[in-house]
Amino acid sequence: MSPEETSKPTDFLREIVAEDLKSGRFKSVRTRLPPEPNGYLHIGHVKAFMIDYLVAKENNGELILRFDDTNPAKEETEFVEAIEEDARWLGIEWVKVTFASDYFDELYEWAKKLVLAGKAYVDDQTPEEVTANRGTLTEPGKNSPYRDRDMEENMDLLERMKNGEFPAGSRILRAKIDMAHPNINMRDPAMYRIINEPHHRTGDKWKIYPMYDWSHGQNDSMEGITHSLCSLEYENHRPLYEWFLDQLGVFKPRQIEFARLNMTYTMTSKRKLRRLVEDKIVKGWDDPRMPTLRAMRRRGYTAKAITDFIDRVGVAKNYSVSDVALLESCVRNDLNKNSLRRMAVIKPLKVVIDNYPEGQTEEMDAVNNPEDSNAGTRKVPFSKVIYIEQDDFQEVPQPKYYRLFPGNEVRLRYAYFIKCTHVVKDDKGEIIEVHATYDPSTRGGDSPDGRKVKSTIHWVSAEHAKQAEIRMYDRLFTRENPEEGDEGFLACLNPKSLEVLTGYVEPHLDSPEVGSRFQFERLGYFCVDKDSTPYKPVFNLTVNLKDTWAKVEKKGK
RNA sequence: UGGGGCAUGGUGCAACGGCAGCACACCAGCCUUUGGAGCUGUGGAUCUUGGUUCGAGUCCAGGUGCCCCAGCCA
Numbered sequence: 001m002s003p004e005e006t007s008k009p010t011d012f013l014r015e016i017v018a019e020d021l022k023s024g025r026f027k028s029v030r031t032r033l034p035p036e037p038n039g040y041l042h043i044g045h046v047k048a049f050m051i052d053y054l055v056a057k058e059n060n061g062e063l064i065l066r067f068d069d070t071n072p073a074k075e076e077t078e079f080v081e082a083i084e085e086d087a088r089w090l091g092i093e094w095v096k097v098t099f100a101s102d103y104f105d106e107l108y109e110w111a112k113k114l115v116l117a118g119k120a121y122v123d124d125q126t127p128e129e130v131t132a133n134r135g136t137l138t139e140p141g142k143n144s145p146y147r148d149r150d151m152e153e154n155m156d157l158l159e160r161m162k163n164g165e166f167p168a169g170s171r172i173l174r175a176k177i178d179m180a181h182p183n184i185n186m187r188d189p190a191m192y193r194i195i196n197e198p199h200h201r202t203g204d205k206w207k208i209y210p211m212y213d214w215s216h217g218q219n220d221s222m223e224g225i226t227h228s229l230c231s232l233e234y235e236n237h238r239p240l241y242e243w244f245l246d247q248l249g250v251f252k253p254r255q256i257e258f259a260r261l262n263m264t265y266t267m268t269s270k271r272k273l274r275r276l277v278e279d280k281i282v283k284g285w286d287d288p289r290m291p292t293l294r295a296m297r298r299r300g301y302t303a304k305a306i307t308d309f310i311d312r313v314g315v316a317k318n319y320s321v322s323d324v325a326l327l328e329s330c331v332r333n334d335l336n337k338n339s340l341r342r343m344a345v346i347k348p349l350k351v352v353i354d355n356y357p358e359g360q361t362e363e364m365d366a367v368n369n370p371e372d373s374n375a376g377t378r379k380v381p382f383s384k385v386i387y388i389e390q391d392d393f394q395e396v397p398q399p400k401y402y403r404l405f406p407g408n409e410v411r412l413r414y415a416y417f418i419k420c421t422h423v424v425k426d427d428k429g430e431i432i433e434v435h436a437t438y439d440p441s442t443r444g445g446d447s448p449d450g451r452k453v454k455s456t457i458h459w460v461s462a463e464h465a466k467q468a469e470i471r472m473y474d475r476l477f478t479r480e481n482p483e484e485g486d487e488g489f490l491a492c493l494n495p496k497s498l499e500v501l502t503g504y505v506e507p508h509l510d511s512p513e514v515g516s517r518f519q520f521e522r523l524g525y526f527c528v529d530k531d532s533t534p535y536k537p538v539f540n541l542t543v544n545l546k547d548t549w550a551k552v553e554k555k556g557k
Numbered sequence: 558u559g560g561g562g563c564a565u566g567g568u569g570c571a572a573c574g575g576c577a578g579c580a581c582a583c584c585a586g587c588c589u590u591u592g593g594a595g596c597u598g599u600g601g602a603u604c605u606u607g608g609u610u611c612g613a614g615u616c617c618a619g620g621u622g623c624c625c626c627a628g629c630c631a
Contacts (some may be wrong), residue, residue, distance in 0.1 A: 011570085036631055071630065075618060094581050127629055134627055138559045141627090174630055182560040193629035212631045236561055236626050257562085259624095264568080314570040316563090323568045326581045336594060371594070403594085411590060445590045456590050522591045542630050547594045 029061030044268035047261035072199035140180035164207035300527025302543030305331035346503035348387035402454035465504035
């Protein structure tokens with residue numbers, strides 16, 4: 001890359017990295033992706049992932065995927081695989097996969113060094129005593145009665161903790177810093193605790209497990225990470241991060257914090273998401289309404305749209321809540337350019353074209369994607385009885401409504417102009433059929449006499465259409481911030497977050513490949529669900545098209 | 558009442574002492590065989606009070622507001 005082509009840093013974080021390179025503090029860049037394998041990746045993780053990945057990539061550096069598996073009670077191999085799969089789907093590349101548990105032996109040696117140096121001690125206080133003696137935000141803590149025991153005893157006790165001689169919770173290894181420190185993280189923080197649980201990688205080898213603060217920075221150092229990028233809540237931990245590294249006198253990476261991603265109408269708390277799954281409010285972790293990557297993928301979101309969204313959100317230290325409308329805009333933007341157009345009717349209304357010959361079928365030419373001339377055309381069958389959208393007909397039209405109504409002429413996309421003549425109702429007064437006549441000279445949708453119609457509507461031929469299940473998704477919550485308020489997120493669940501419809505799709509959607517995406521003209525973007533069968537395809541609404549009429553209608557009310 | 562951090566249109570991000578700009582959203586119009594897309598345009602912001610300076614969103618001082626921290630979670 002020539003200097004002209006080198007794009008300049010676009011945010012504070014990239015500026016810091018660039019300066020570090022320029023000043024020689026670091027000669028190259030290596031970052032790490034530190035997920036805890038205790039859940040599925042969600043949209044909130046993507047921001048951190050992309051920053052770690054891109055900062056390394058933009059500087060010709062390396063990214064290491066390191067699982068933070070320091071708590072055997074919560075972590076599982078299943079999530080390791082799921083996280084790798086999701087991250088790869090996003091397009092993230094790493095030079096190797098490591099685990100915090102890979103470094104348990106070496107980390108233990110480093111802990112002994114601190115004990116030897118009088119910088120760490122074994123504390124026999126109960127968890128309650130530790131808490132009580134930590135002090136408060138405004139009051140200093142009290143030294144543990146075990147704080148000054150001699151180095152030999154500490155070494156002996158630590159070894160025996162490791163060997164499983166003591167019950168869980170009975171002792172911890174603590175750093176010896178300052179119980180009166182104004183930053184509570186510096187008040188002799190725990191380094192190791194005793195946990196009697198098998199670990200997903202090390203089995204029952206270990207009875208003590210390192211805390212995040214003791215593990216993370218040391219692992220960063222061991223791996224030669226130059227920039228350890230994390231969210232704002234770790235800002236208070238940076239002094240401790242640096243303290244450990246300074247005491248050990250080892251390679252010292254730089255921790256930089258940035259604001260995590262929050263999104264309107266979306267909740268990313270793992271605990272609360274689990275609640276949605278366990279209470280069967282959604283159908284699982286990949287329910288298309290969930291903010292998990294597997295769910296978004298199933299819903300039809302593209303990796304490109306998601307990473308574009310993250311790019312547009314930017315990186316800063318402000319607490320922020322991004323508008324889900326921006327995400328939707330990104331996915332529309334991608335799919336508009338890249339998805340094939342098809343016709344589908346999701347709330348069917350039968351239309352009989354009285355002057356069209358009985359039994360006749362014509363093949364109409366339809367453009368596959370007006371945004372992409374390479375996408376070609378297809379033939380769509382047309383016949384006397386068709387389905388149109390219920391929303392595209394009003395017996396008594398509202399002001400500004402210019403779709404089909406008695407006496408009005410509209411264009412059937414790629415077919416003919418039709419004019420509504422009358423309707424047929426059942427005993428209850430419900431419209432069951434709309435009757436119309438067509439103008440044979442308008443084949444293809446052009447009028448030789450230059451006559452204009454105000455509206456073009458989509459349709460499918462009743463005889464040729466394929467039945468399909470259409471799952472119409474809407475946001476899960478009715479409040480911008482679902483976690484706000486006394487009643488919590490359960491009080492603002494959107495009862496209409498899923499509406500299952502049976503509609504008709506054109507024959508070209510007979511047996512579409514699972515995961516393929518289409519624009520159903522005038523409706524939105526849809527993705528073929530894995531629940532599809534050869535008899536009945538299932539489509540998930542990814543996002544609707546912008547609907548100006550819906551806005552007009554809403555305003556009228 | 559401790560420590561750390563952050564304040565720019567509705568939302569998110571820029572402006573690195575020199576005309577406050579971009580995207581999304583919003584509104585109006587043009588165009589349209591998708592009321593989609595596209596195009597054009599309008600409106601709307603520097604938390605506050607002082608100070609430094611020819612000039613402050615930016616630097617300095619005070620105030621205010623919001624976020625994070627008292628797990629043997631990460």
